[in-house]
Structure formats: C-alpha cells, structure tokens
Amino acid sequence: MTQKLRQAPELNIQKWLNSDEDLSLEKLRGKVVAVFAFQMLCPGCVEHSIPQARRVHSMFSGDDLVVLGLHTVFEHHDGMKENSLKAFMHEYRIEFPVGIDTPSGDDKDPIPKTMRDYSMNGTPTIILIDRQGRLRKHKTGHEDDLTLGAELMALMKEEATSLVDITEENQGGVCTIKDGGTS
Amino acid sequence: MTQKLRQAPELNIQKWLNSDEDLSLEKLRGKVVAVFAFQMLCPGCVEHSIPQARRVHSMFSGDDLVVLGLHTVFEHHDGMKENSLKAFMHEYRIEFPVGIDTPSGDDKDPIPKTMRDYSMNGTPTIILIDRQGRLRKHKTGHEDDLTLGAELMALMKEEATSLVDITEENQGGVCTIKDGGTS
Amino acid sequence: MTQKLRQAPELNIQKWLNSDEDLSLEKLRGKVVAVFAFQMLCPGCVEHSIPQARRVHSMFSGDDLVVLGLHTVFEHHDGMKENSLKAFMHEYRIEFPVGIDTPSGDDKDPIPKTMRDYSMNGTPTIILIDRQGRLRKHKTGHEDDLTLGAELMALMKEEATSLVDITEENQGGVCTIKDGGTS
Amino acid sequence: MTQKLRQAPELNIQKWLNSDEDLSLEKLRGKVVAVFAFQMLCPGCVEHSIPQARRVHSMFSGDDLVVLGLHTVFEHHDGMKENSLKAFMHEYRIEFPVGIDTPSGDDKDPIPKTMRDYSMNGTPTIILIDRQGRLRKHKTGHEDDLTLGAELMALMKEEATSLVDITEENQGGVCTIKDGGTS
Numbered sequence: 018m019t020q021k022l023r024q025a026p027e028l029n030i031q032k033w034l035n036s037d038e039d040l041s042l043e044k045l046r047g048k049v050v051a052v053f054a055f056q057m058l059c060p061g062c063v064e065h066s067i068p069q070a071r072r073v074h075s076m077f078s079g080d081d082l083v084v085l086g087l088h089t090v091f092e093h094h095d096g097m098k099e100n101s102l103k104a105f106m107h108e109y110r111i112e113f114p115v116g117i118d119t120p121s122g123d124d125k126d127p128i129p130k131t132m133r134d135y136s137m138n139g140t141p142t143i144i145l146i147d148r149q150g151r152l153r154k155h156k157t158g159h160e161d162d163l164t165l166g167a168e169l170m171a172l173m174k175e176e177a178t179s180l181v182d183i184t185e186e187n188q189g190g191v192c193t194i195k196d197g198g199t200s
Numbered sequence: 201m202t203q204k205l206r207q208a209p210e211l212n213i214q215k216w217l218n219s220d221e222d223l224s225l226e227k228l229r230g231k232v233v234a235v236f237a238f239q240m241l242c243p244g245c246v247e248h249s250i251p252q253a254r255r256v257h258s259m260f261s262g263d264d265l266v267v268l269g270l271h272t273v274f275e276h277h278d279g280m281k282e283n284s285l286k287a288f289m290h291e292y293r294i295e296f297p298v299g300i301d302t303p304s305g306d307d308k309d310p311i312p313k314t315m316r317d318y319s320m321n322g323t324p325t326i327i328l329i330d331r332q333g334r335l336r337k338h339k340t341g342h343e344d345d346l347t348l349g350a351e352l353m354a355l356m357k358e359e360a361t362s363l364v365d366i367t368e369e370n371q372g373g374v375c376t377i378k379d380g381g382t383s
Numbered sequence: 384m385t386q387k388l389r390q391a392p393e394l395n396i397q398k399w400l401n402s403d404e405d406l407s408l409e410k411l412r413g414k415v416v417a418v419f420a421f422q423m424l425c426p427g428c429v430e431h432s433i434p435q436a437r438r439v440h441s442m443f444s445g446d447d448l449v450v451l452g453l454h455t456v457f458e459h460h461d462g463m464k465e466n467s468l469k470a471f472m473h474e475y476r477i478e479f480p481v482g483i484d485t486p487s488g489d490d491k492d493p494i495p496k497t498m499r500d501y502s503m504n505g506t507p508t509i510i511l512i513d514r515q516g517r518l519r520k521h522k523t524g525h526e527d528d529l530t531l532g533a534e535l536m537a538l539m540k541e542e543a544t545s546l547v548d549i550t551e552e553n554q555g556g557v558c559t560i561k562d563g564g565t566s
Numbered sequence: 567m568t569q570k571l572r573q574a575p576e577l578n579i580q581k582w583l584n585s586d587e588d589l590s591l592e593k594l595r596g597k598v599v600a601v602f603a604f605q606m607l608c609p610g611c612v613e614h615s616i617p618q619a620r621r622v623h624s625m626f627s628g629d630d631l632v633v634l635g636l637h638t639v640f641e642h643h644d645g646m647k648e649n650s651l652k653a654f655m656h657e658y659r660i661e662f663p664v665g666i667d668t669p670s671g672d673d674k675d676p677i678p679k680t681m682r683d684y685s686m687n688g689t690p691t692i693i694l695i696d697r698q699g700r701l702r703k704h705k706t707g708h709e710d711d712l713t714l715g716a717e718l719m720a721l722m723k724e725e726a727t728s729l730v731d732i733t734e735e736n737q738g739g740v741c742t743i744k745d746g747g748t749s
Binding site: 252255256259260344345346347348349350351352353354357 | 435438439442443527528529530531532533534535536537540
C-alpha cells in the first residue's frame with residue numbers, strides 16, 4: 018500500500034516570541050518539527066500539553082528536532098492577548114519559540130489563520146512534520162509520552178519517504194470549537 | 201496558655217465577580233470564611249489551590265462556611281487584568297465569588313491593598329477566618345486536604361473562643377514577592 | 384429527627400501486628416477509631432487506602448484517635464499469608480497496628496469473620512467508630528481526604544450523641560466480593 | 567568513536583508464568599526484548615514499573631518487540647513465593663510472560679542468579695536487549711515514558727550494529743541491595 022503524503026501548510030504567524038528570527042516550516046526543512054498548538058487559558062493545555070512540550074524540548078530539541086508552540090486563540094480573545102501570553106510563558110518557564118497564530122481579520126470569524134489552514138478542532142492539538150515538510154501526525158487532545166517518544170524517534174530516524182499517520186481524535190479536557198467559536 | 205486572637209483585616213476589593221453584591225467580612229460574620237488568594241498565572245495556584253478551593257466550595261459552602269477567591273496580582277499586572285481573569289474563571293469553572301484585590305494606586309508599589317494588609321508573602325495563600333471574624337490560619341503555599349478538612353470542621357463546630365493557629369510557611373511552586381515585586 | 388445509633392461489632396482478630404497487646408474496640412472506648420480494611424494485593428488499597436491511612440496516622444493519631452489496619456483476606460488466601468503481609472507492611476512502612484481478620488474456619492466460606500460481621504462488600508473499606516463505640520461511617524472504596532479530615536475532626540470534637548452517617552458506595556478500582564469470593 | 571557491544575547474559579529462570587513455553591533470549595533473537603525486573607512488594611515497582619511495562623506491552627509488543635517481567639526476589643523471600651506472585655499478577659492484570667529468577671541455592675546468598683549475572687543493584691531495573699541479543703540499556707529505577715518510547719523505537723528501527731548506551735543510575739523509591747540483601 019502506498020499513501021500520498023501531503024505537505025504541511027505553512028504556519029501563518031503574527032509574531033514570534035522566544036525567537037530572534039521569524040521561523041517557518043520552509044526554514045526548518047530537514048528537521049523534524051513538533052508543533053504544540055495551545056491556548057494559555059485552556060486547562061487541558063496547561064495541565065498536559067505544555068508540560069509535555071517542555072519535556073520534548075529539553076530531551077530532543079537540537080539538530081534533528083525543533084519544538085514550536087502555536088498560540089491558537091479561538092475564544093476569550095480579549096483575555097489572551099500578547100501581554101498575558103508573555104506573562105504566562107514567563108511563569109510556566111516556556112523556553113521554546115511560540116508563534117502567535119494570525120487572527121482571521123474578520124470580527125465574525127474567531128478562528129485564527131493557521132488553525133483554519135490545518136482544520137484544527139480545538140486545543141491542545143499536536144502536529145508532527147517530517148524532515149521533508151510533510152504532515153505526519155495531527156491529533157486533537159493529549160498524546161501519551163510513550164507513543165509520542167516513539168513517533169518522534171521514528172521521524173528522526175527517517176531519511177526517506179514513509180507512510181503517513183494522521184489521527185484525529187478528541188478526548189476529555191479539550192477545548193473544542195463549537196458554533197464557530199466565541200470571542 | 202491563653203492567646204489573644206486578632207480580628208482579620210477587612211478585605212479591600214476593587215470589584216467582585218460571581219457575586220450580585222459587594223461582600224465583606226463584616227457581612228459574613230457568623231460564618232467561617234475560607235479565602236484562597238491567588239494569581240491566575242501562578243502555576244502553584246492553578247495546579248493546587250484553585251482545584252482545592254473548588255472542592256471546599258462544593259463540599260462545605262452553605263450556612264456555615266463561605267469560600268472566597270482573592271485575586272492578589274503583584275506581578276505581570278498587564279497580563280492579569282479583569283478580562284483575562286474572567287476568561288480564566290470561565291475556563292476553570294470557578295463558581296464561588298472572587299474579589300479583585302485593590303491595586304496600591306502607586307506605580308512603584310506592585311502589592312495590592314488586601315495583600316499588604318495581611319502581609320502575605322505570595323500566592324497561593326490560604327486564610328481562614330472564624331465565625332467571630334478572627335484570623336485563625338494564614339499559610340503561604342498549599343495545605344493538604346486532610347489538614348484543611350479537619351481545620352474547617354473544627355471552625356464550623358465552634359461557637360466560642362479558641363486558640364489561634366497562625367502558620368507562615370513557604371514551599372516549592374509558590375510565587376513569592378521578591379525585591380518588592382515587579383509589574 | 385433522631386436516629387438510633389448502633390454499636391460497632393467487636394473486631395474478631397486472629398493476630399495483631401505492630402502492637403504489643405491485643406487490641407479491641409472495648410479497650411479503645413473513649414477514642415475515635417478509624418479502621419482501614421484492606422488486602423495487601425488489592426490495587427485500590429495499595430494506591431489509595433494505605434497511603435491515606437498512613438497520612439491519618441501521622442497527622443491525627445494520639446489521645447483522641449487511633450488508626451487500625453484490618454487485613455480482610457477474601458480471595459487469593461494462599462498468596463496473602465502472614466509472612467507476605469509482614470513483608471508488605473515493612474516495604475510500605477505501615478507503623479499503625481494491623482489486625483489479621485479471623486478466617487471463617489469453613490473452607491467453603493472465603494469471607495473472614497469481622498468482614499462478615501460488618502457486612503463489608505470488599506476492599507478497601509473505611510470504618511469510623513465514635514468515642515462511645517458506635518458505628519458512624521462505613522464506606523466501600525476510597526474517601527477523599529477533605530471529607531475524611533472533616534469527619535474525623537467532627538468525631539473528635541464530640542462528647543455526646545449525634546447523628547449517624549452510614550454511607551455504602553462502591554467505585555472503580557475496588558476489590559468486591561462476587562459469587563461468594565474465591566480462594 | 568566505536569564501542570564494543572557485549573552480549574546480554576542469558577536469563578536464568580526457575581519457572582515461567584503467563585507463557586506456554588520456556589522463553590530465552592536465544593529464542594527471541596531477532597526481536598527487541600524489554601525486561602522489567604521487579605519484586606511484587608517493591609513500592610516503586612508497583613507504582614511505576616509495572617504500569618509502564620503494561621503500557622509498553624499493550625502498545626509495542628508484537629513481531630518486533632517482546633516484554634518480559636523478571637521477578638528478582640532478593641529480600642523477604644518467604645513473603646514473595648510463587649503463590650503470592652500469581653495472586654499479584656492476577657490482581658495487577660499482568661498479561662506478559664514473567665520469569666521467576668532462579669534462587670542462588672545458597673542460604674547465605676539472597677541474590678537470585680539472573681540478578682547476579684546482570685549485576686543489578688535493586689528493583690525496579692529495566693533492561694533493553696537489541697535484535698542481535700546485545701545489552702543496550704541497563705537502568706536501576708524508573709525511566710520516563712518519553713525516553714523509553716524513543717529508545718524502544720530506535721532499537722526497533724535498527725537492523726545493524728550501533729552504539730551501546732548502558733546507564734546505571736539510582737533514584738528515590740527504589741529497593742536496593744544493601745549489606746548483601748536480607749531474606
């Protein structure tokens with residue numbers, strides 16, 4: 018069985034924090050990229066996803082792998098602006114780059130652009146992109162460490178094409194988009 | 201041994217959320233009052249203190265006991281304004297009244313007024329006040345549930361005077377005031 | 384409303400460990416008694432009940448309260464004999480007295496005597512007995528610390544008669560008796 | 567840098583449980599083997615190692631990987647005999663094969679044979695063996711899931727020789743051999 022892998026959509030970022038330069042999937046080609054999409058006031062993100070992203074960052078980030086945070090605000094926009102996010106990142110000791118997902122620009126559409134382009138269902142969402150820039154995992158909710166460690170290693174060991182594994186599942190404690198989201 | 205119990209300083213609140221009326225210790229005289237002082241971006245508060253306050257609220261609040269949150273912002277003031285706090289309270293399902301501690305009014309003093317009046321060291325802080333309005337517990341950091349459950353019941357069973365127990369300890373995961381705080 | 388409180392059945396113990404003397408509810412009259420019934424190979428007991436019993440013991444035991452373990456083996460009898468229990472108690476640092484519930488003496492009846500006299504459903508079970516020797520709580524499964532701390536304090540504050548609160552609930556992770564138990 | 571990898575010593579097993587046949591590293595050549603050495607009454611094993619072994623078994627075991635338990639009793643021998651182990655395995659739902667490490671045969675030597683051959687320091691210990699039967703990891707204490715998932719995947723992806731990574735660390739909650747062990 019062969020399966021056609023699709024390229025991951027480029028990230029659409031309003032501003033990068035914790036990074037001296039503007040990052041892009043294009044620039045990171047050749048490395049495995051682990052993107053943790055979150056909202057700073059999403060309980061499931063704070064309890065599970067952010068600590069996991071910090072573990073992955075401290076354990077694997079380097080020449081082979083990059084960890085990125087993606088702040089995909091789709092609700093309570095007024096309560097999660099840049100100032101609040103910066104304070105959050107300071108208090109939760111987030112040291113990897115975090116991109117603020119570009120707002121839709123339309124007051125009636127609460128979903129930011131990268132979130133829209135990836136058809137994310139809510140937060141937390143984990144996205145894995147391989148060395149060739151292809152989307153290899155897309156999961157809404159939390160992934161257990163044993164599985165994620167194995168998946169990251171499998172991608173780091175890769176040089177060539179292999180099969181895609183896109184999973185879309187939802188779980189408890191997840192902030193999902195309902196009714197188009199609310200601000 | 202007899203020990204003189206001191207009255208708990210009145211709360212100095214800029215605005216009450218989750219309450220139809222302005223609350224005060226004066227108005228609550230006759231009930232045990234459990235005050236959970238927190239900052240919405242303090243990791244120890246989010247992980248331990250807020251969930252504990254919710255448990256105490258659901259289990260004990262009624263004719264004998266009231267649970268109050270106190271938002272004592274002493275750092276990152278710009279990131280924890282009312283809009284952000286409201287979103288936080290919605291996401292973390294806080295249903296008890298929360299008072300926003302009144303800012304000092306002095307740009308050089310980051311410590312809000314109630315926090316100053318109680319000489320709090322940081323967040324989380326737990327304050328217990330007896331039916332007669334006297335300060336009976338003041339602890340910086342987290343208190344375990346077994347101890348807190350026993351202390352609350354002891355105060356609820358009281359009609360008359362008894363000994364004070366003011367403990368001031370600090371622990372890991374606590375946001376403390378250093379260097380006068382920072383905004 | 385008045386409610387008639389019944390005396391707690393006396394414990395029927397084959398042998399006491401961690402105690403220089405044979406204990407009995409009769410001898411402990413005047414103190415609150417917290418009995419934690421467990422089996423050493425019951426996962427819910429090991430994860431929740433034993434650690435809670437240790438916390439209660441270290442925090443409250445003294446002139447007002449006694450913590451007792453009760454080893455109520457109703458399944459896998461060959462795997463939980465005295466030698467194994469002693470090793471378990473050493474490894475899990477159990478310092479309070481533990482009574483081995485007296486076997487039924489009938490090969491066809493796996494339920495030991497105290498367990499039978501209290502009509503326990505399985506392990507863990509928590510039993511609270513007041514200063515007058517009356518049964519005040521009987522719960523199958525785990526009790527949360529906040530509730531238990533409050534209940535223990537309420538009983539310790541008592542001198543006279545008050546209302547009984549017997550709850551019988553079951554939960555996940557509990558070893559229950561089905562089909563008369565198995566050896 | 568090249569490093570010579572040494573073959574893992576063969577397991578010396580008195581009896582296999584949960585297996586229709588006697589297993590050996592020899593027979594398992596070609597697969598990655600994850601050995602979780604434990605004692606049924608070691609708290610760190612029960613809390614961390616056994617649940618992790620179950621996760622690894624349910625997630626990865628198959629044509630590429632085998633999970634084995636190894637019951638290395640070096641203390642409280644009378645309390646952890648076969649009957650007790652069987653009851654433990656039933657209650658903790660252990661479905662992978664468990665080998666009982668062969669006792670030394672010398673009353674003065676509490677350390678069983680496989681434990682001796684691998685120079686294990688205590689329990690829990692995790693051992694990883696590659697497809698060619700070579701020892702690739704030896705760690706006393708608990709390994710976090712993220713690291714273990716990555717290591718297992720790295721070994722499963724291997725066909726040929728690679729570098730050895732033998733780590734020997736100890737941590738809190740571990741049962742270690744002191745003074746030659748005690749029975």
